[in-house]
Amino acid sequence: MLSVRNIGKQYSGERKVDALKELSFDLDEGKFLSIVGRSGSGKSTLLAAIGGISRPSSGEVLVNGVNQWLLNDNAHADFRNRAIGYVFQFASLLPTLRAIDNVALPALVGGTLSDKEAYARAHLLLNQVGLGERFDFFPGQLSGGEQRRVAIARALINAPSLLLADEPTADLDEQTEEEILNLIIDIQRAYNLTLVVVTHNPAIAKRADRLLEMLDGQAINDVAQCVEKTPAEQARKLFDVDAEAAKLEHVSLGEGIERLLGKLFMFVIPMIVLFWGINYGVAFFEHKVLEAKEEERSAVEELAMRDLRADVKDVTFGPGKSYIVSIYLRNMTDDKAIYVMSPTVRGFIQIGSSWQEVPLKAVAASKTKVEKITGEQIYQYSMEPETAGYTQLLPYYMHIRLSNDILVSPSSQPKTDLIERSDNYYVYLKPHSADDSLILKKMKFPGKPPVWIPMPPH
Numbered sequence: 123m124l125s126v127r128n129i130g131k132q133y134s135g136e137r138k139v140d141a142l143k144e145l146s147f148d149l150d151e152g153k154f155l156s157i158v159g160r161s162g163s164g165k166s167t168l169l170a171a172i173g174g175i176s177r178p179s180s181g182e183v184l185v186n187g188v189n190q191w192l193l194n195d196n197a198h199a200d201f202r203n204r205a206i207g208y209v210f211q212f213a214s215l216l217p218t219l220r221a222i223d224n225v226a227l228p229a230l231v232g233g234t235l236s237d238k239e240a241y242a243r244a245h246l247l248l249n250q251v252g253l254g255e256r257f258d259f260f261p262g263q264l265s266g267g268e269q270r271r272v273a274i275a276r277a278l279i280n281a282p283s284l285l286l287a288d289e290p291t292a293d294l295d296e297q298t299e300e301e302i303l304n305l306i307i308d309i310q311r312a313y314n315l316t317l318v319v320v321t322h323n324p325a326i327a328k329r330a331d332r333l334l335e336m337l338d339g340q341a342i343n344d345v346a347q348c349v350e351k352t353p354a355e356q357a358r359k360l361f362d363v364d365a366e367a368a369k370l371e372h373v374s375l376g377e378g379i380e381r382l383l384g385k386l387f388m389f390v391i392p393m394i395v396l397f398w399g400i401n402y403g404v405a406f407f408e409h410k411v412l413e414a415k416e417e418e419r420s421a422v423e424e425l426a427m428r429d430l431r432a433d434v435k436d437v438t439f440g441p442g443k444s445y446i447v448s449i450y451l452r453n454m455t456d457d458k459a460i461y462v463m464s465p466t467v468r469g470f471i472q473i474g475s476s477w478q479e480v481p482l483k484a485v486a487a488s489k490t491k492v493e494k495i496t497g498e499q500i501y502q503y504s505m506e507p508e509t510a511g512y513t514q515l516l517p518y519y520m521h522i523r524l525s526n527d528i529l530v531s532p533s534s535q536p537k538t539d540l541i542e543r544s545d546n547y548y549v550y551l552k553p554h555s556a557d558d559s560l561i562l563k564k565m566k567f568p569g570k571p572p573v574w575i576p577m578p579p580h
């Protein structure tokens with residue numbers, strides 16, 4: 123099932139490190155391997171090479187007979203997304219999405235399930251990890267242990283056959299640690315997963331079928347262990363949740379994002395929320411790993427903020443009293459891939475000193491959820507602002523705010539390389555009923571008063 127052959131990994135940089143040296147082992151399907159070893163011995167590096175996160179410098183890793191490092195980027199992303207579940211060492215939930223959105227996300231961006239199926243399965247998995255009641259909580263409203271449970275559910279959304287967990291209980295208290303590890307082991311039994319867990323906890327390591335001890339990038343000990351386990355049958359019963367729970371009403375990813383926007387309300391400068399939780403207690407050995415993540419993050423940040431431009435392109439009168447708003451997304455580079463989840467755009471009109479939402483309808487709903495932006499892509503929406511009592515910062519004109527929320531990634535199936543960007547655009551709109559000659563008495567325009575006037579961010 124899993125075959126690691128002579129893999130090596132060198133980190134170059136100011137200090138060259140041989141993080142893995144000619145390491146080999148095989149693991150049969152449905153087995154549980156635990157990896158132990160002191161900090162810096164290469165455990166995370168090994169897991170990242172197996173999980174498709176960072177490429178080994180030499181040797182081969184075969185998962186189900188496939189060497190994912192030989193696939194092209196798209197095929198690799200797809201393989202990684204479907205075959206492998208990864209529970210990271212640090213909390214890695216998107217803080218602004220609900221638990222259920224976080225769990226469903228890999229299926230939505232990977233296109234492995236329809237929206238409905240993804241959310242039904244996400245709900246089922248949240249039930250299985252004991253969070254059925256809290257599916258719409260945000261990560262910040264959950265305890266550390268509960269957040270791990272969400273991360274575990276997320277790792278399982280695409281029904282992987284291999285589950286990898288890198289110190290999944292680091293920074294949890296002892297009892298919670300025990301609960302989370304029991305959960306992982308029960309899940310492994312119930313689904314007959316092949317499981318690799320890096321852990322510092324000897325009690326847990328003892329419960330694995332195999333124990334691999336690492337030191338300085340090498341396996342110094344590889345022992346088969348005899349362990350008593352819950353029979354798979356029994357484990358399955360633990361997860362026998364009411365199938366009704368899965369018949370969840372359709373909820374779209376947008377909802378989580380909309381709530382975010384509700385909260386951000388008056389945000390002026392486009393803002394980004396970063397994916398990675400920050401762990402203050404990181405050991406020295408993890409710093410390098412974090413640095414690498416930081417680099418990845420700033421690359422994605424640059425992609426989302428600089429390489430992707432988004433703004434209002436045009437507003438025209440539509441049928442009846444409606445307006446057609448065109449928003450563009452433009453890839454400013456010739457060579458970088460930029461993927462976005464279809465943007466969530468909402469409209470507001472200023473009434474007094476507050477904003478009242480105006481429903482927006484996509485003119486031609488995009489068929490694919492994840493779109494590659496090459497050149498310029500136009501999204502059109504129709505809106506019909508309620509004009510009574512609107513605030514006139516410019517005589518006769520309505521003051522309109524459009525908020526645009528986009529998930530941006532360099533990959534079509536992002537894992538950690540995903541950033542949320544929220545923009546606000548402000549425009550003035552001329553009411554359909556406005557009398558041009560009256561407007562021209564108050565303001566000067568070279569010709570007819572325009573349908574819309576863009577405003578710089580404010």
Ligand code: ADP
Pocket residue numbers: 133134135139140141159160161162163164165166167168407408410411414
């Ligand atoms: P473990 O998970 O067992 O603590 P790691 O795999 O994180 O070990 O690290 C193995 C070695 O590789 C350590 O010496 C560490 O400092 C180094 N290392 C890990 N990641 C990087 C990186 N991105 N750049 C440079 N060195 C790294």
Ligand code: MG
Pocket residue numbers: 165166167288
């Ligand atoms: Mg580690």
